Amino acid sequence: MPEATLQRRTLLAASLAAALPAGAAPSPFLAGGDVSALTWMEAAGARYSDRAGNAGDALAILKAAGHNIVRIRLYERTGPGTGRDGWYWPAGSMDLPDVLALSRRATALGLQIQLTLHYSDFWTNSKDQDLPHRWAAHLATLPDEAARMATLTEFVSVRTRVVMQAMVKQGTPPAFVSLGNEIEAGMLYPYGRATPENWPRLAALLKAGHAAVKSVLPSARTVLHLDGGGDLAKYRDWFDHARANGVDWDVIGSSYYPFWTGKTVTEMAAFCRDVTERYDRDLLVMETGFNWAPMRADGWPGQLEHNGPYPARMSSPEGQRDFMAEMLGTMKATPRVLGVLYWDPIMIANPKVGWALKEGTGEPGPNVVSNTTLFDFKGRALPVLDIWKQFTS
Secondary structure, three states: OOHHHHHHHHHHHHHHHHOOOOOOOOOOOEEEEEOOOHHHHHHOOOOEEOOOOOEEOHHHHHHHHOOOEEEEEEOOOOOOOOOEOOEEOOOOOOOHHHHHHHHHHHHHOOOEEEEEEOOOOOOOOOOOOOOOHHHHHHHOOOOOHHHHHHHHHHHHHHHHHHHHHHHHHOOOOOOEEEEOOOOOOEEOOOOEEOOHHHHHHHHHHHHHHHHHHHHHOOOOEEEEEEOOOOOHHHHHHHHHHHHHOOOOOOEEEEEOOHHHHOOOHHHHHHHHHHHHHHHOOEEEEEEOOOOOOOOOOOOOOOOOOOOOOOOHHHOOHHHHHHHHHHHHHHHHHOOOEEEEEEOOOOOOOOOOOOOOEEOOOOOEOOOOOOOOOOEOOOOEEOHHHHOOHHHHO
16 A cells, blocks of 8 residues: 555544544444355365465454454355245355354454344345245234234244344354345335335334344344445435334444445445434444456356446456555544445355355355455455554554
């Protein structure tokens, strides 16, 4: 990084510290990533090494580089027959026993935990928010919509409490708990769709989740997570509805990818200032990602076909480093932004791992993020990890 840039950031940090009340300690800026697939990766033979090429545990390498938080996703039940459209997550990956095991590893290293409850057996986002298969089967036995909605709300409450109790009991309390994943169009379809006429039902589900988290661990901060960071109209419409329907939450969660949004980091910072002021809530960037190579290990484009408004030449290890230096530095300097979580730092190229497994054969689909990780195709830490500690020290 140019020396002038480092000097500017040092002066900025000093000015922010000077603005604190006497004796006050600044909250640490949080910067880490989603490590949910790590158990699967390790079982498939993935190996990781630091910048010098020394082999080691991926979490320990990230911690040593300056990561201070991990995101861990929970699905209700994984394995064949639990997915969608002929694809599924492998059994034993990202279910509750795996989440508990990863949480123990993270806590042992002193990493904070952001827990994401998908309330589904498979991927969820604005397009898909499938009910867990077991929940759907039970709801189908009930006589009417009122009974199904009441039971589903209770399922959310009970399951959230059970998970939180398990996390607390083993000494790994999450600092943040996201009620769903990218729920801009709602959750638990069709009951929790975010349509104007259906918002009261979505609100009931979110209230149940929030209350369940607080009943077990009042200090945990609930997150409501949408995609499209930078889209003010989307966030104002959604959170205005949430507020009008009496939903409470602690943190606004936002996914921000230059490819998907077409926004620069500067534009994202302006968006963050707007929404945190409008709703008087802190913000956590739940996902961000940037290509370090223009193509995946297999020679095909990845999930991020390019890096949005950033030039093609930045699809390089050095370009990824420079983008994340800008991202972390700018977000750290933006009031009420708590931190940044990277997607996906550890899902490196591996012939046994893909975005999901195929029903019947168990063969993996393509790994669409192998060129956006924080490790290269062979598992060696990339230059981006050289700069991380500057922002979390």
